[in-house]
Amino acid sequence: xxxxxxxxxxxxxxxxxxxxxxxxxxxxxxxxxxxxxxxxxxxxxxxxxxxxxxxxxxxxxxxxxxxxxxxxxxxxxxxxxxxxxxxxxxxxxxxxxxxxxxxxxxxxxxxxxxxxxxxxxxxxxxxxxxxxxxxxxxxxxxxxxxxxxxxx
Numbered sequence: 001x002x003x004x005x006x007x008x009x010x011x012x013x014x015x016x017x018x019x020x021x022x023x024x025x026x027x028x029x030x031x032x033x034x035x036x037x038x039x040x041x042x043x044x045x046x047x048x049x050x051x052x053x054x055x056x057x058x059x060x061x062x063x064x065x066x067x068x069x070x071x072x073x074x075x076x077x078x079x080x081x082x083x084x085x086x087x088x089x090x091x092x093x094x095x096x097x098x099x100x101x102x103x104x105x106x107x108x109x110x111x112x113x114x115x116x117x118x119x120x121x122x123x124x125x126x127x128x129x130x131x132x133x134x135x136x137x138x139x140x141x142x143x144x145x146x147x148x149x150x151x152x
Contacts, residue, residue: 004148006134010039011151017042021130032145032152040139042130048123049133050094056083059100062118067108075107091123094135 010018016025023042026035060083068076082089082103089100096102108115131140145151 004144007039007136007140007144007148008151010042010130011035011145011148020044020046023130032142036140036142036145040129040131043127044130044133045127046124047133048120049092049126049128050135051090051132052092052123052126052128053088054091054122054126055087056085056089058122059083059089059104059119062115062122064114064118067110067113067115071107078103079107 010021011026016027017023017038021042021044024038026038030038060080063079068079071079082100090098091101091104096105104116104119105111110116129139131138136144
């Protein structure tokens with residue numbers, strides 16, 4: 001049930017959509033299907049999402065040269081190989097145990113330095129679906145509503 005806390009809170013909030021969310025509010029006159037469509041249309045920005053996907057080029061463009069130059073040669077090589085990966089890389093506050101966020105945090109330990117500041121600004125500027133920003137792996141569906149306590 002804890003997995004669905006954000007869903008229950010948003011679904012039952014008197015403020016619609018909830019603070020920080022862009023989209024159609026869940027009003028009393030909507031059907032459950034309409035509410036599902038609305039919540040899956042919600043987006044958020046302005047905070048580091050729990051899950052975010054970025055390209056290696058986006059990460060590379062946030063890395064401060066002075067901080068990069070201070071890294072050991074092996075760290076520089078690993079970071080450049082990570083940024084050269086094709087496709088999207090997984091990051092976000094819920095993914096610090098994964099390679100992308102883990103490597104960045106391990107190499108750039110000054111959490112207020114220019115690299116971390118630029119990466120934070122990048123992720124805060126991302127507009128992501130509400131469900132993704134709250135750690136759900138896919139859009140909310142009827143089964144989620146049942147698992148969350150029978151929301152209608």
